[in-house]
Amino acid sequence: MTSFENIKKLYLTRFPDGEVREDEPMSRHTSFRIGGPVKLMLLPKCSEELKYALNITSGGEVRRLVMGNGTDLLVSDDPLDMAVIKTCDGLSAMRLTDDGIIEAECGALLSKIAAFSLSNSLAGFEFAQGIPGSLGGGLSMNAGAYGGELKDVLLSVSAADEAGNEVELSLGDCLMSYRRSVFTEGKFTALSARLKLVPGDQEEIRGRIEELAEKRRASQPLNLPSAGSTFKRPVGGFAAALIDQAGLKGYTVGGAQVSEKHAGFVVNIGGATCRDVIMLMEHIRETVLRESGIALEPEVKIIR
Numbered sequence: 001m002t003s004f005e006n007i008k009k010l011y012l013t014r015f016p017d018g019e020v021r022e023d024e025p026m027s028r029h030t031s032f033r034i035g036g037p038v039k040l041m042l043l044p045k046c047s048e049e050l051k052y053a054l055n056i057t058s059g060g061e062v063r064r065l066v067m068g069n070g071t072d073l074l075v076s077d078d079p080l081d082m083a084v085i086k087t088c089d090g091l092s093a094m095r096l097t098d099d100g101i102i103e104a105e106c107g108a109l110l111s112k113i114a115a116f117s118l119s120n121s122l123a124g125f126e127f128a129q130g131i132p133g134s135l136g137g138g139l140s141m142n143a144g145a146y147g148g149e150l151k152d153v154l155l156s157v158s159a160a161d162e163a164g165n166e167v168e169l170s171l172g173d174c175l176m177s178y179r180r181s182v183f184t185e186g187k188f189t190a191l192s193a194r195l196k197l198v199p200g201d202q203e204e205i206r207g208r209i210e211e212l213a214e215k216r217r218a219s220q221p222l223n224l225p226s227a228g229s230t231f232k233r234p235v236g237g238f239a240a241a242l243i244d245q246a247g248l249k250g251y252t253v254g255g256a257q258v259s260e261k262h263a264g265f266v267v268n269i270g271g272a273t274c275r276d277v278i279m280l281m282e283h284i285r286e287t288v289l290r291e292s293g294i295a296l297e298p299e300v301k302i303i304r
């Protein structure tokens, strides 16, 4: 029996209703709509299933990836011998605790948490409404927009170590900085987190959400598949401005294009492959380095 067959057997023996997919195309699970089949995908529906999935994929025998909503991933076109654990959809519960704290599972979408905050007249999460990822992906990236970042509202995280043992992490333990955290390297998986927001006026919160959504619609190519900002903000500049100044808006490789609307986004204009995007990213990096002397670093996570 291969390791993958063994993982599947163990998972379904422990959780007979557990969801397991084989040779699952990642293009169905990434906002780029790119990615070949992965050997095994486990879709846990509760923390116990997630911890067990981590446990039986630990030890280094199989390569594994924990993913949320796939909005920051660029995945190889070729089949990948790996186990993917997808938390989005399954682990999406959230609740308001007695002391006004929102506790949400890692697969909960940031947009849903923002809507929940709004319905409870809690302010401070408006910035995250338009970020299309999950809480777990957001924690990994310390996702942020329009002056807010997850670390500003985070109290603590229930996490699991590589073997699925539960640990409590304080905000300090999470080591959150610009697009980085203790979760970035995959040593810990977030199971759920507690967010501290402040009571506010519901109409003002709604107004702020609508204002930010309008800013996004006006500036970002939301009608085309992408993974958001392709490169991180470099010290001393903005990736989008540097790419624009290098004359790369609209530059195309295969089905991948530097967005005409927002140079910071690479978009899939139809049938883009991972190779197209990588070739385009290399061209962008080389051109920007030559023109400005600044080396751009990818923000999207490349899985190949």
Ligand SMILES: Cc1cc2nc3c(=O)[nH]c(=O)nc-3n(C[C@H](O)[C@H](O)[C@H](O)COP(=O)(O)OP(=O)(O)OC[C@H]3O[C@@H](n4cnc5c(N)ncnc54)[C@H](O)[C@@H]3O)c2cc1C
Residues within 6 Å of the ligand: 031, 065, 066, 067, 068, 069, 070, 071, 072, 073, 087, 106, 107, 130, 131, 132, 133, 134, 135, 136, 137, 138, 139, 140, 141, 142, 143, 144, 145, 183, 184, 186, 188, 189, 190, 191, 220, 222, 226, 227, 228, 229, 301
């Ligand atoms: C149109 C568009 C707009 C965007 N705008 C923004 C923006 O304004 N600001 C911003 O910061 N980002 C933005 N993004 C990028 C992306 O949405 C965020 O980085 C988001 O936080 C990724 O979440 P995800 O659930 O999709 O993560 P995924 O893409 O699934 O995974 C990203 C990383 O998180 C890790 N991860 C996922 N779940 C967990 C978990 N439970 N525990 C530990 N690690 C985990 C993965 O292993 C991977 O390394 C945008 C993307 C798009 C497509």
